[in-house]
Every structure is written in C-alpha cells, then in structure tokens.
Amino acid sequence: MIESQSQSVYLSPQEPRWAPRAEADLDAAVLQGLLEESHYLDLKREISAGKGANKELARDLASFAVDGGTYIIGIGEDKQKQTFELSPQPLAGLAERIEQIARSVPDPPLPVLCRSIPSSRDPSLGYLIVHVPPSGTAPHMVEHRYLGRGDKTKQYLSDPEVRRLHEQRRVTEGHGIAKLQHQFERDPVPADVRKQAHLFLLAEPTAGRPGMLLDLVHGDESRRRLLELVRLADAPEVSKALQAANVGGFSPSLSYASDFALRSTGVALSSRLNSDRSPTATGGPSDEKIVELEVDEDGGLRVFMGRLSDSRSEPFADAPAVQQVLLPSAVITYARQFVAVTAAAAEHAGYLGTWVFAAGATGIQRIPVYDHVITGNPSPLYDAADYRQATTASYAELLSRPAAVTERLVGRLLRSLGMHRKYARALVDPEMSVPETI
Structure with a gap:
C-alpha cells in the first residue's frame, strides 16, 4: 500500500493534524x-x-x-x-x-x-x-x-444559507467542467485522425495545499509509487463490485499505463504515448488504444483513455460493414477505478477534504452501443456531441460510498445509453463498515 504521510483528525483549517493515538x-x-x-x-x-x-x-x-x-x-x-x-x-x-x-x-x-x-x-x-x-x-x-x-x-x-451552499457547490462543479473542457482540447490524438470515442476523468482537491503529492511524483521512488497507485485500481473491493455487475476485464486497462514521463505540472504514466504526449502508433488499427494517468504535484489527477468505442467488422441492421460501437463497460470500469485511485492519493497526502470530479466523453454522438448491437436490439443513439458531468465528494465518501460517487459521475451517461440497469450493481454501495484508521 502507498505510504501515507499522515493519518489525521481534522480539528480546524488552521490546525488540521492533531492525531491522538492513545x-x-x-x-x-x-x-x-x-x-x-x-x-x-x-x-x-x-x-x-x-x-x-x-x-x-x-x-x-x-x-x-x-x-x-x-x-x-x-x-x-x-x-x-x-x-x-x-x-x-x-x-x-x-x-x-x-x-x-x-x-x-x-x-x-x-x-x-x-x-x-x-x-x-x-x-x-x-x-x-x-x-x-x-x-x-x-x-x-x-x-x-x-x-x-x-x-x-x-x-x-435558513433558506438563503442553503441556497448559498448549493450555489457554491454548483460553482465548484463548474470549475470541474471548465477543467474538463481543457482536457478535451489536450486530446493527444489529432482531430483529423480520430476514429474512436474518448474517455476523460479528472479529480482536483478543492482545498488542497501546494505540493501535496510532491513526494509521490518526484524522487527516486516516484515511478514505483505511481505504479503502486495504479495497482490500487484493481483492489479486491473494486474488482468485486465490477464482477457483481458482470463487468469483465476491459482492454486497455489502467494498468497498461506504465511508461513514465515528466509533465509541466507533475508526471504521467501512459501507454502508446511519447514523452511529448504524441501517439507512438502510426496508421495501425490500434492507434487510439491509449491510456494515460497524469498526477500533479498539487494533487490533481487525470485519466485519458482512447478506446471508448471500437470498430465492429460484422454488418448489423442497415449499418455499413465497419462501424464504431460504444463500449459502456469502459465507462463503469474506469470510473470506479479512478475513484479508488483518487482515494489512495488522498490518503497518501493526508488530505481529508473535498474533491471535485469530472467525467467526459467525446466522439459519442449517434454511435450505437455494443451491448445492444450484439443482442440484436435497437440501440439508443447519444444525441449530443459529448458528455460532461461533475460532482464533489469527500474523502470519507470515497472510502465508504465509492459507488455513489461513481453514479453521480457517469450514471447519466449510462442511463442515456440504456445501460444503467445492466451495471446497476456497480453503482450501489453495499453495507460497509468505515475503516478503523483515519
């Protein structure tokens, strides 16, 4: 497990780290x-x-x-x-x-x-x-x-106080959407060669401190620690939740991200990307099978995954012989794993505050859903150019209610694709005991 810098009892913003142990x-x-x-x-x-x-x-x-x-x-x-x-x-x-x-x-x-x-x-x-x-x-x-x-x-x-707090949350989530738009613009696959739908996930601490993940992303052990962070995406509780929803292994998995690179705000682990974020593949059928995890010194985390859709060679309905189909299992798999990775990063930093999350998907308009296609059922077609959703979550919620966070993040997308019921068991938290350590 990633070494935690501290395990603190929060008393106030000015003195957040008094931790009685005995x-x-x-x-x-x-x-x-x-x-x-x-x-x-x-x-x-x-x-x-x-x-x-x-x-x-x-x-x-x-x-x-x-x-x-x-x-x-x-x-x-x-x-x-x-x-x-x-x-x-x-x-x-x-x-x-x-x-x-x-x-x-x-x-x-x-x-x-x-x-x-x-x-x-x-x-x-x-x-x-x-x-x-x-x-x-x-x-x-x-x-x-x-x-x-x-x-x-x-x-x-009072009612005005409640409205102010709700508006404050909307503003925070709006910042998440703005950062998501920036990630859309940073898509490493050039627009003129994109064929597949792409998935984006990000998390930012709302009250993090500068350099809160500095020791994680820099130093002699940084690559090992980042690989350890990625492995936590396949923690038993995450795998169990996905298996309960009959979500099998998805390729590429987050564990494919293993190539270490420095970034302007921190570091990254990736697959099929050069150090400048340009794709390594040239003209092959798997050019967009890219995975990237970026981790910032100040606590931000981002995931890019380039295979949210893929081509299906067999014809179906009135579609041409080769057509893209959406892979919703990627949505639920990556979202649940990303919540787990963020929780581990928060634990490492000793940050017990709130996070803003955002999930986005591009290139999904009017693409049929694989799960419907293979059963011969009519597939809903997403009617917007992209998907954007933000939510906020506390550290305690990341630990004890990760499915609820995931549902707020990608539930609307799964519903619009007719896939929410199929993956519902990965979007509902079982009765859980809160960990004995904080």
Missing part, C-alpha cells in the same frame, strides 16, 4: 487545557440510547458536514469549572452505531470515519474519534431541516 494523548490535551469546543470540535461524555438520542446525534454529525469537524466521545465536561475530563465509554458496537446513524438518518447519507482508542485501564472502555470531513453533498437534512454549525453548537440553516 489515551495518553487525550489525557495530555485535557491536562494542558488544549481542548475546547468550537466550530470544528464537539466533545461528548456518552451517547444515550433510544430513537431520540439517535436523531440528536445525527443532527450533531450533520452540522459538521459543511466545513468538516471532529466529534469525540468519552470526554466529559465540568460546566462549573469549565474543564474537561476523560470518561471512557464502552466501545463494543459504538463505532458501528455511529456509522449506521450517519448513513441512515441524515439526508443525503453522511459518510464518517471512526477510530477507537482503548483505555489503558480497561480495553473494553475507551474513546471514539468521529471525523466528519467536509461533505460534497452538504448541507444535510435531519427530519427535513438543514443543519450547519455556529461558533460552538449546531444550528438550523
């Missing part, structure tokens, strides 16, 4: 008076049982979704002395309960990350660090009311 870390923070409830931090002695307590917890968690924050269970407050004290709680089932509430009560579901810290006196007791990253789908509702966070407590959002 009871002693919490004890020291309490004794030194370093803990104080804020816009980014809430401390609770315990979580009560019952439906009402679950709703209240959901409201607490949803309030952090706009800007991110941390919820620590097992720290009580002496309100008279205005001090805090350690109060370890039973850990059995606590993380699972928190994750289930966050997934089922807020609308839309809220991905969170939990980490348990056992007490040194009794390992069955301890503390739960609940990290709520800024959500790509914020604000979130509980019982039909949107939640945000004030200076130190949760609050209900």
